Amino acid sequence: PVLPDGTVRKLDAIWTITPGGPAQPGVTYAGTDLAAIFRSDDGGESWHELVGLQHHPSRGHWAPGADGMCLHTILPHPTDPARMWVGMSAVGVFETTDGGATWQTRHDGLKEVETGQPESEVARCVHGVMAHPDDPERLFLQFHFGVFRSDNGGQVWKPIGTGLPSDFGFPIVVTRSGAVMVVPLAADVQRVFVDGRLRIFRSTDGGTSWNAITAGLPQEHYYGGVLRGSMRTDLETGEVVFGTNHGEVFHSADEGLTWTRLPGKLTRIMYVSLA
Structure with a gap:
């Protein structure tokens, strides 16, 4: 894609295509490798990147995991079109409350992956994030080191993996x-x-x-x-x-x-x- 500043960037893969949901009818989002999120307002005919994510202050500390630096999860809020969460492999969970202009990390309770680099606010290896269908503030996360739940939109995560035979896995779904x-x-x-x-x-x-x-x-x-x-x-x-x-x-x-x-x-x- 060609970015707003004229920069041409190569995308290695598209990891997810997600509808905007009831709060954003007609909107579609795409998550890609290199940890980018794109939005379409015309059924996929054209796309523009929500570049605020790339401008996050922690961007210089982002590093790829085994499958690259993929943005694999997009969770639009069902009633507030300005709110959305994304999950990125080896980076973490981010939330926007202004439609993607700015983003905040949501890592309280999640352990940093050992990278050999100085400690940072990122390096959280997120494998999947899902929301409860009746309570968008209740989020569930399959992490590299366990399964977690947040009851406040990702502000704080608590482990819920007691009783599982392993703390490692990839998918997580909520019926x-x-x-x-x-x-x-x-x-x-x-x-x-x-x-x-x-x-x-x-x-x-x-x-x-x-x-x-x-x-x-x-x-x-x-x-x-x-x-x-x-x-x-x-x-x-x-x-x-x-x-x-x-x-x-x-x-x-x-x-x-x-x-x-x-x-x-x-x-x-x-x-x-x-x-």
Whole structure:
């Protein structure tokens, strides 16, 4: 893209395309590599970057993670068009309250990733962020070092991972009833299902307790994984779907209580969507 100052910049990947939601009808956002966010007001025919994010005072300390410096999560506020949160790999969670002109970090309670550099307000490795459908101030986060919840729009994060077999994972989803689901993976390096069992961990009390869901899922010698964009839920129907890096797709019609493997096998699944 050509930026407002005439600078030409290369984007290596688009990580997410997100509608503006009920507060911003007709608006679409895109999150890209190099930690940038773009906005379209005409159905994707044209785009402009919200350059305020690149002008954040911490920008000089941003560094890529294993998958680059990707802006993978965009959460527009459902009733306030000026508010929005973004999640960036190896950088952190940022919120804007003025439509993207300025941004603030939301890292209280999140541990910094060791980079060998002086301590900074960033270097928080965020894998996914989701909001409760009935309370946009209640956010859930899958972090590099655990699962967290905020009850005040990211101002403070509290760990909620007690009872999970691993604190590492990628996707996190919240269903229409507010059930939270994560997919723990064994170790940062291996990134496979713990003990070779594909288990979805589900909480209906905001992360105070977790139940292992296994109905319809392989429980022996299944050493795969689910990547950050490969699990989605439909807030109208309650359906949930995820794909594995083995190329298999699983579907739930009851908000993740039971699962069915869909026919066929694909290549490594990086992203899924429900329409």
